[in-house]
Amino acid sequence: MRRFTEAYLRDTRRGLWEDREALAPLFRGEPERILDVGAGTGEFTRVLREESGGWVVSLDADASLLRAGAVETPIQGDATRLPIPDRTFDLAACQALLVNLPDPDRAIRELMRVSADRVAAVEPDNSAVTVESTVENEATLASRARAHYLDGLETDASLGADLGVRFERAGLREVAVTKHVHERRIEPPYSEAAMESARRKVTATRIDAHRETMLAGDLERADFDRLRDKWQAMGRAVAEQVQAGTYRRIERIPFYVAVGQIEH
Numbered sequence: 582m583r584r585f586t587e588a589y590l591r592d593t594r595r596g597l598w599e600d601r602e603a604l605a606p607l608f609r610g611e612p613e614r615i616l617d618v619g620a621g622t623g624e625f626t627r628v629l630r631e632e633s634g635g636w637v638v639s640l641d642a643d644a645s646l647l648r649a650g651a652v653e654t655p656i657q658g659d660a661t662r663l664p665i666p667d668r669t670f671d672l673a674a675c676q677a678l679l680v681n682l683p684d685p686d687r688a689i690r691e692l693m694r695v696s697a698d699r700v701a702a703v704e705p706d707n708s709a710v711t712v713e714s715t716v717e718n719e720a721t722l723a724s725r726a727r728a729h730y731l732d733g734l735e736t737d738a739s740l741g742a743d744l745g746v747r748f749e750r751a752g753l754r755e756v757a758v759t760k761h762v763h764e765r766r767i768e769p770p771y772s773e774a775a776m777e778s779a780r781r782k783v784t785a786t787r788i789d790a791h792r793e794t795m796l797a798g799d800l801e802r803a804d805f806d807r808l809r810d811k812w813q814a815m816g817r818a819v820a821e822q823v824q825a826g827t828y829r830r831i832e833r834i835p836f837y838v839a840v841g842q843i844e845h
């Protein structure tokens with residue numbers, strides 16, 4: 582199981598639900614008892630609570646994340662074997678969980694089992710992420726590195742795009758899918774997270790952390806080393822522009838929101 586840090590979750594979720602229009606279908610049935618599976622530090626739990634005004638339980642395999650997020654009702658457990666009786670909740674939901682599971686359909690079946698009414702999932706299509714940058718080759722290198730990383734993963738990181746099909750195949754009815762593009766901008770004045778991201782490019786920290794996964798795909802070691810060199814050179818250009826206050830970057834991550842009705 583891939584481990585996440587509190588800092589990573591806070592940073593990548595910042596601003597994600599400033600605009601909540603795509604989430605509206607989740608709350609049409611006015612759910613009062615909600616389960617957030619793979620809740621991590623509870624970034625989505627908070628949105629679910631604010632929008633529903635209901636009681637939201639946060640479940641994750643990693644108890645340290647639930648503690649770090651100080652969620653109100655934490656449960657440690659496995660999404661593919663939920664320690665919860667049938668039909669306990671009005672809405673069983675998850676965000677960015679299924680893309681991390683080797684058997685996402687099993688987790689969807691578990692969400693269906695513990696809900697008496699509706700099931701929802703919010704998942705990205707990581708293969709369709711785009712980058713715009715003032716550093717000339719950053720977009721190309723980011724796209725190449727991402728493609729090799731996704732190729733080496735054992736999970737389906739582009740799952741968001743066929744979430745609706747998975748829901749229907751699992752037997753959910755009245756499946757509705759909306760799309761929400763999360764824009765992550767780096768521009769002056771730079772946040773501490775933006776400065777750290779520039780430093781990590783210079784030191785190739787992230788690409789090194791993903792080395793084994795990238796090599797598990799069809800990337801050869803020599804090609805990885807060449808990509809890493811280019812990445813660091815790009816990182817130095819980013820650092821120079823940050824110093825000069827001219828660096829700008831926009832990353833766009835498409836998220837899909839699917840909601841379905843349980844057939845009783």
Ligand SMILES: C[S@@+](CC[C@H](N)C(=O)[O-])C[C@H]1O[C@@H](n2cnc3c(N)ncnc32)[C@H](O)[C@@H]1O
Pocket residue numbers: 582583584585590594618619620621622623624625640641642643646658659660661675676677678681682
């Ligand atoms: C990308 S994070 C998403 C966290 C949160 N939903 C959010 O959007 O900020 C994925 C989460 O799923 C959890 N997770 C991974 N596999 C799991 C499993 N089999 N059962 C329960 N949680 C799992 C991880 O610990 C992590 O907190």
